[in-house]
Amino acid sequence: MEPDLILLILYMCIAGSLIGIVSGLIPGIHVNTLAALIVIFQDSISSALSSFIPIDYVPAMMVCCIMSAAVMHSAVDFIPSTFMGLPDADSALNVLPAHRLLFEGKGMIAVRSAAIGSLVGAFTSIVLAIPMYYLLSTWLGEYMDSITVGVLLLVLILMIIKEDGRNRVIGTALIIVSGVIGIISMSGKIPSIGFLGFDSGLMLPLLSGLFGMPAIIMFQGSSSIPPQSDEIRRPVGLLPGIKGVLTGSLTGWFPGITSTSGATIAGYIFGEEDSKGFISMTSSIGTASTMFAFITFCISGSERSGTMTAVSNIIENASITPGSELFTIVMITLAITSVFAYFVTISAGQIFSKVISAIDINRMNLMIIAFTVALTYLMTGYWGIILLLLCTAIGIIPVITDTNRIHLTGCLIVPVILFTTGIL
Numbered sequence: 001m002e003p004d005l006i007l008l009i010l011y012m013c014i015a016g017s018l019i020g021i022v023s024g025l026i027p028g029i030h031v032n033t034l035a036a037l038i039v040i041f042q043d044s045i046s047s048a049l050s051s052f053i054p055i056d057y058v059p060a061m062m063v064c065c066i067m068s069a070a071v072m073h074s075a076v077d078f079i080p081s082t083f084m085g086l087p088d089a090d091s092a093l094n095v096l097p098a099h100r101l102l103f104e105g106k107g108m109i110a111v112r113s114a115a116i117g118s119l120v121g122a123f124t125s126i127v128l129a130i131p132m133y134y135l136l137s138t139w140l141g142e143y144m145d146s147i148t149v150g151v152l153l154l155v156l157i158l159m160i161i162k163e164d165g166r167n168r169v170i171g172t173a174l175i176i177v178s179g180v181i182g183i184i185s186m187s188g189k190i191p192s193i194g195f196l197g198f199d200s201g202l203m204l205p206l207l208s209g210l211f212g213m214p215a216i217i218m219f220q221g222s223s224s225i226p227p228q229s230d231e232i233r234r235p236v237g238l239l240p241g242i243k244g245v246l247t248g249s250l251t252g253w254f255p256g257i258t259s260t261s262g263a264t265i266a267g268y269i270f271g272e273e274d275s276k277g278f279i280s281m282t283s284s285i286g287t288a289s290t291m292f293a294f295i296t297f298c299i300s301g302s303e304r305s306g307t308m309t310a311v312s313n314i315i316e317n318a319s320i321t322p323g324s325e326l327f328t329i330v331m332i333t334l335a336i337t338s339v340f341a342y343f344v345t346i347s348a349g350q351i352f353s354k355v356i357s358a359i360d361i362n363r364m365n366l367m368i369i370a371f372t373v374a375l376t377y378l379m380t381g382y383w384g385i386i387l388l389l390l391c392t393a394i395g396i397i398p399v400i401t402d403t404n405r406i407h408l409t410g411c412l413i414v415p416v417i418l419f420t421t422g423i424l
Contacts, residue, residue, distance in 0.1 A: 073319050075286075075341035111235065149421055184424065192384060210395040217365075239277075248289040262289070
C-alpha cells in the first residue's frame with residue numbers, strides 16, 4: 001500500500017473521529033444520523049473530496065470516515081452516560097454501575113475500564129476478522145441466519161427470567177409495549193420529515209425517549225456529585241474485553257441485539273463481572289459489534305446498522321473480501337481509530353471529572369432536555385415530538401418500578417423478530 005494512501009486514511013480517520021466525538025459526546029445525536037447525512041450529501045462530499053483525492057479512492061475514503069466515526073462513537077458515548085445520565089440503547093445497562101462509581105468519587109475508574117474494554121475489543125476483533133470471515137462464509141453463516149429468530153427469543157427470555165417476582169411481569173410488559181412502539185416507528189407510516197426538510201427516521205425520538213430522557217428527568221434534585229479521583233491507571237485487565245469480543249460477534253451478526261442485550265447473554269455464559277469488569281465487557285461488545293457488523297456486511301450484504309446502510313449506499317455493489325484494498329483500508333481504519341478513541345475517552349473523562357462537581361446538575365439536565373426536544377423537532381417534526389413524549393413516559397416506568405431498563409430494547413428486538421418471520 002502506497003504511503004500517500006496511508007496518509008489519506010489517516011486524514012479520514014481524523015475526520016471520522018471528530019464526527020464520532022460530536023455524536024458520542026453530544027446527547028441526542030447518534031452516529032447513524034450523521035452517517036445518513038453523509039449519504040444525503042454524498043454527491044457534494046464526493047465532489048469536494050475529488051479535488052484532492054483520486055476519484056477512484058473517494059468512495060473508500062468516505063467509508064473510512066464513516067467506520068472511523070462509528071468506532072469513536074462506540075467508545076466515547078460512555079462519557080455522557082456516566083457523567084450526565086443520558087444513555088442510548090447501547091450503553092443503558094452500563095449506567096447503574098458507572099453511576100455507583102461516580103457517586104463514590106471513582107468516575108474515572110469507570111471511564112478507564114470502558115476505554116480499556118473498547119481498545120481490547122477493537123484489536124481482538126481485528127485479529128479475528130479474517131478467520132471469522134472465512135468461518136461465517138461456510139455453512140455456519142447460513143445456519144446462524146436460520147436460528148436468528150430463536151436467538152432473539154432466547155435473549156428476550158433471558159432478560160425476563162433475570163428479574164424476580166412482579167418485575168418479571170413488568171419486564172414482559174415493557175418488552176411488548178416498547179416492541180409495539182418500535183414497530184410503529186420503523187413502519188414508515190408516521191411522517192418523520194423535520195424542519196430541515198429531509199426524512200431522518202424516528203430512531204432519535206424512539207431511543208432518546210426510552211433511554212435518555214427518563215434518566216435525566218428522574219435525576220432532577222439528586223445529590224451533588226463528589227470530587228473525582230484518578231489514581232488507578234489500569235483498573236481492569238484484558239479478560240473482560242476479550243469476553244466482550246466473543247459476545248460482540250453475536251451482536252454484530254444477529255440484528256436487534258444491542259450491547260446491553262449482549263451483556264445479558266455474556267453474564268449467563270461467562271458469569272457475572274464486578275462493576276469494572278462489566279463496564280469493560282459491555283464497552284468491548286459495542287466496539288466489537290461494529291467490526292462484526294462490517295464482516296456480516298462483507299459476507300451477506302446485510303445491513304445491521306445505520307452505519308452499514310450508509311456504507312452500502314456509498315460503495316453500491318462493490319465486492320469486499322479479505323485481501324481486497326477496501327477490506328484492508330477498513331482494518332487499518334479500525335486500528336488507528338481505536339487508538340485515538342482510547343486516548344480521547346480518557347481525556348474527555350478527565351475533563352468531565354474536573355468540572356462535574358462544580359456544575360449545577362439540575363440546570364445542565366434542563367438544558368439537555370431542551371436540546372433534545374429542539375433537535376427532535378428539527379430532525380423529525382411534530383410527530384417526532386409526540387413519539388418522544390410517549391417513549392419518555394414508557395421509559396420512566398422501569399426507573400420508578402426498579403426494573404431493568406434492558407427490557408426497553410424490545411423496541412429493536414421485537415420488530416426484527418416479526419420482520420424476519422414475515423409476520424410484518
